[in-house]
Amino acid sequence: MKILNLYAGIGGNRKLWGDEHEITAVEYDEPTAEVYKSYFPNDTVIVADAHQYLLENFNDFDFIWSSPPCPTHSDIRRCGVHAGQYEALYPEMGLYQEIILLQNFAPKDCKWIIENVRPYYDPLIPPNKKLHRHLYWSNFKIGNFQVTDDRKHSDIQGYSEVYGFDIKSSSIKDKRKALRNMVDPKLGEYILNCAIGSMQKYEQNTLFSL
Ligand SMILES: C[S@@+](CC[C@H](N)C(=O)[O-])C[C@H]1O[C@@H](n2cnc3c(N)ncnc32)[C@H](O)[C@@H]1O
Structure with a gap:
């Protein structure tokens, strides 16, 4: 499968996708992209704006x-503004632009997923799945993955090893954030498998209707 992994970070969601796919990862922070490349040397890693890359390339991938x-969507921002720690910011609408783009223009046989935190406001577009503290918009069914309690994430430091990633010696500025940003690799694998299952169903239905 041709896979596009946008806002790739150091590759938490990608970790268990194996090496049988042709994967393009887009990440704009160079040190982060370098760490990703060191863990997944067979992937094509592009240092660029993922939002623009999606617009120009959404027709070219299977997943x-x-x-x-x-x-700008998380409750941490809302609480921080009220506590006087953060300034108020407009919620970044790129999230909804991507959902609308893929809902309306993605090729029929392309499976896609966009993930984000549960926002502090009612989501402008209803998600297809809620799991723990995250929302998922997708064009395939995601089952009930048992998300394990991630409270230990608050203990994560830049020197911690998380999901087998050790970035102590990298030049990433905020290592703690890069580690905390990661999607649980098992969830990444589970969601990819849901997409593959749904593709197989689609292919079977197409065969039977011939
Ligand atoms: C939530 S993290 C991604 C975590 C990743 N999915 C994982 O499981 O490890 C978001 C990443 O997007 C990157 N990023 C933010 N804005 C970007 C943009 N416009 N283009 C490309 N990357 C961007 C950040 O540097 C950060 O590494």
Whole structure:
């Protein structure tokens, strides 16, 4: 399968996807992209704006995963503004632009998923799945993955090893954030398998209707 992994980070969601796919990862922070490349040397890693890359390339992939940045949507922002720690910011509408683009223009046989945190407001587009603290918009069914409690994430430091990733010696500025940003690799694998299952169903239905 041709897979597009947008806002790739250091590759939490990608970790268990194996080496049988042709994967393109887009990440705009160079040190982060370098760490990703060191863990997944067979992937094509592009240092660019993932939002623009999606617009120009959404027709070319069998599976698209997008993890747009969550800080302007998360409840942490809302609480921080009320506590006087953060300034108020407009929620980043790129999230909804990507959902609308893929809902309306993705090729029929392309499976896609966009993930983000549960926002502090009612989501402008209803998600297809809620799991723990995250929402998922997708064009295939995602089952009930048992998300394990991620409270230990609050203990994560830049020197921690998380999901087998050790980035101590990298030049990533905020290592703690890069580690905390990661999607659980098992969830990444589970969601890819849901997409593959749904593709197989689609192919079978197409065969039977011939
Ligand atoms: C939530 S993290 C992704 C985590 C990743 N999915 C994982 O499981 O490890 C978001 C990443 O997007 C990157 N990023 C933010 N805005 C971007 C943009 N416009 N284009 C490309 N990458 C971007 C950040 O540097 C960060 O590494």
